[in-house]
Amino acid sequence: MDFYQEYITTIHDFCIDKEKLVRRIEELKVSRPASLIIPILYGEVEKPPLKKIITDLNECTYISQVVIALAAESTEQYVHVVEYFKDLKLPHLIVWCDGPRIQHIIFDMKKKGIDLTSFKGKGKDVWIATGIATLDSYAIAYHDADIVTYSVDFPAKLLYPIVETELNFFFNKGYYARIDMDGMAMHGRVFRLFVRPLLDTLQSDSKADILRYFLAFRYTLAGEFAMTSDLAMNIRIPADWGLEVGLLAEVYRNATTKKICQIDLGYYDHKHQELGANRSEGLCKMVGDIFTTFMRVVTESTDNRMSESYLHGIHVRYKRLGQDLIRRYHADALCNGLYYNRHEEETYVDMFARVIRSAGDDYRHDPSDMLMPDWTRALSAVPDLREKLYEACIADVKEYCEEG
Numbered sequence: 001m002d003f004y005q006e007y008i009t010t011i012h013d014f015c016i017d018k019e020k021l022v023r024r025i026e027e028l029k030v031s032r033p034a035s036l037i038i039p040i041l042y043g044e045v046e047k048p049p050l051k052k053i054i055t056d057l058n059e060c061t062y063i064s065q066v067v068i069a070l071a072a073e074s075t076e077q078y079v080h081v082v083e084y085f086k087d088l089k090l091p092h093l094i095v096w097c098d099g100p101r102i103q104h105i106i107f108d109m110k111k112k113g114i115d116l117t118s119f120k121g122k123g124k125d126v127w128i129a130t131g132i133a134t135l136d137s138y139a140i141a142y143h144d145a146d147i148v149t150y151s152v153d154f155p156a157k158l159l160y161p162i163v164e165t166e167l168n169f170f171f172n173k174g175y176y177a178r179i180d181m182d183g184m185a186m187h188g189r190v191f192r193l194f195v196r197p198l199l200d201t202l203q204s205d206s207k208a209d210i211l212r213y214f215l216a217f218r219y220t221l222a223g224e225f226a227m228t229s230d231l232a233m234n235i236r237i238p239a240d241w242g243l244e245v246g247l248l249a250e251v252y253r254n255a256t257t258k259k260i261c262q263i264d265l266g267y268y269d270h271k272h273q274e275l276g277a278n279r280s281e282g283l284c285k286m287v288g289d290i291f292t293t294f295m296r297v298v299t300e301s302t303d304n305r306m307s308e309s310y311l312h313g314i315h316v317r318y319k320r321l322g323q324d325l326i327r328r329y330h331a332d333a334l335c336n337g338l339y340y341n342r343h344e345e346e347t348y349v350d351m352f353a354r355v356i357r358s359a360g361d362d363y364r365h366d367p368s369d370m371l372m373p374d375w376t377r378a379l380s381a382v383p384d385l386r387e388k389l390y391e392a393c394i395a396d397v398k399e400y401c402e403e404g
Contacts, residue, residue: 007216069129123239174224176268197321242293311360
């Protein structure tokens, strides 16, 4: 436990009165309504984490609406999810992002010069749900559907700094310790062994303010965050695994750091991915996308030239810093009685270093981005786009889920 303040405001949980937070958000529900967006894959339905999330959310009556951004391949899957979420008593909307109605709207947008047809995955689904949520929300919270350690405190902690009139933050990101207390193991390898040493490496070459900003976040890859609808309308959401990093870069460009904060969510665990044998699989795919996003940030924010020698220097320094961190994490784990396999951690650093080389070469030859347009631009082309998407969701329910 510490009380250190970073470059951005850090809200520690020394003794947060969660009931007070909930009461205050309830008081502001009319003037500052809050929504929650949960992107889900069909495969996450019926699994224990999502069941617990729904049970806990039923106690979060301060949330005005829950928007489920669903990736499902068939009508049967969609109908199953609609039925499954009947256990959620809060007002909610299932957005079938792959459904024919929403896909038709996406193709129509292309005719107006807004082409989203090449984007797939979580980023696109979050973008669609965000547009719908901004129709009736002052603040929007986001979190995933696979959180094993979920509690009723999560949404309240994320939303309170945004809706509280004495604070008025524009953006709040959760941070936590990725520790499995049941299995007594340390997780979060992509952050611990890749993102943090990579940021230290990049800052050794440049003192750009944005790198200092990134280093201030205690868990850069946290998928739990909240923001005002106004900010959500003006940021470009990345469509790949660089979502969390790219989102932070967009927030930096659109909001003063005085209005950005992070909050302690305690211990956290979710489903784990395999390392993967190449850059198209598992954590290697994630790391490659994250590295590309950071390279884009460096290109846009510093004078560093993306040369072969520059990338070679990053590769060498990253690997050394990653290996140094393994010794420190080993000491931390040993003192806390946590399982820690140093050889396995070394294997991860070696693989991440190889990804840096290949992803860096790819970026040098093709620096195109995976950022989707912001909602302000989309509405300038299709002014009633949000309403069309909302109406498509209602029509889907009527056609596929209502008898008669």
